[in-house]
Amino acid sequence: METSGLRTPCSLLALVLLSALVLTPTLAIEVYTDREVYGTAGSRVTLSCSFWSSEWISDDISVTWHYQPDHSREMYSIVHFAKGLSSIDAGIFKDRIEWVGSPKWKDASIVVHNLELTDNGTFTCDVKNPPDVVGKSSYVHLQVQEKGPARAGLILGIIIAVALALVIVVTILILLIRYCWLRRKARVQRELSALERGKLHKAKDSSKRSSRQTPILYAMLDQTRGKSSEKKAKGGIGDSRKDRK
Numbered sequence: 573m574e575t576s577g578l579r580t581p582c583s584l585l586a587l588v589l590l591s592a593l594v595l596t597p598t599l600a601i602e603v604y605t606d607r608e609v610y611g612t613a614g615s616r617v618t619l620s621c622s623f624w625s626s627e628w629i630s631d632d633i634s635v636t637w638h639y640q641p642d643h644s645r646e647m648y649s650i651v652h653f654a655k656g657l658s659s660i661d662a663g664i665f666k667d668r669i670e671w672v673g674s675p676k677w678k679d680a681s682i683v684v685h686n687l688e689l690t691d692n693g694t695f696t697c698d699v700k701n702p703p704d705v706v707g708k709s710s711y712v713h714l715q716v717q718e719k720g721p722a723r724a725g726l727i728l729g730i731i732i733a734v735a736l737a738l739v740i741v742v743t744i745l746i747l748l749i750r751y752c753w754l755r756r757k758a759r760v761q762r763e764l765s766a767l768e769r770g771k772l773h774k775a776k777d778s779s780k781r782s783s784r785q786t787p788i789l790y791a792m793l794d795q796t797r798g799k800s801s802e803k804k805a806k807g808g809i810g811d812s813r814k815d816r817k
Contacts, residue, residue: 601707621680621697627704635680641693
């Protein structure tokens with residue numbers, strides 16, 4: 573009975589450990605790309621692809637790019653990287669695709685040169701890093717446009733630049749006009765203050781002159797009065813002498 577009692581906890585522990593090992597989820601490799609990329613006909617575009625792996629980057633890492641045209645169910649392999657070498661598969665991108673990735677830096681990007689309007693489609697990036705091989709691929713949709721929209725954008729940019737330049741010129745003119753007006757106003761104020769000061773000086777001078785002329789007038793009046801009194805006195809003396817005779 574005691575041995576069976578001891579075996580039961582041990583068997584339970586072993587069962588728990590085994591279930592933990594079986595049910596523990598393994599970390600899957602994760603791949604990242606843009607969802608939408610736009611390009612113009614005749615130019616080039618970079619299709620970025622990065623990844624994260626729970627394992628060290630091994631020499632057995634492999635990258636595969638697939639292409640599915642719009643309105644088509646067929647998928648084509650266009651780029652393959654393995655054992656440190658990249659290869660471009662035969663097809664419409666044979667001479668127009670360049671491998672620019674670096675798996676050691678978790679980069680699996682490619683460049684598509686000389687874009688054509690028929691290149692519209694979905695590009696899928698798939699990365700395997702043994703033993704980390706479980707994971708989902710990531711896809712990016714490429715939309716190629718004509719050069720017309722690019723020219724329209726250039727024209728729009730020129731129009732915006734010209735409008736901004738006009739706004740700047742008008743602003744500068746307004747500031748110059750305001751500066752000239754304030755300067756003229758200050759000059760007029762200085763002239764008015766100078767005129768007021770001149771009037772005050774003239775008023776003071778006239779007051780000083782009038783104050784100086786007043787005693788002179790009084791002195792002249794006194795002199796005329798003295799002369800008239802002397803004449804009257806002389807006239808009285810002559811009359812008295814005539815009366816005596």
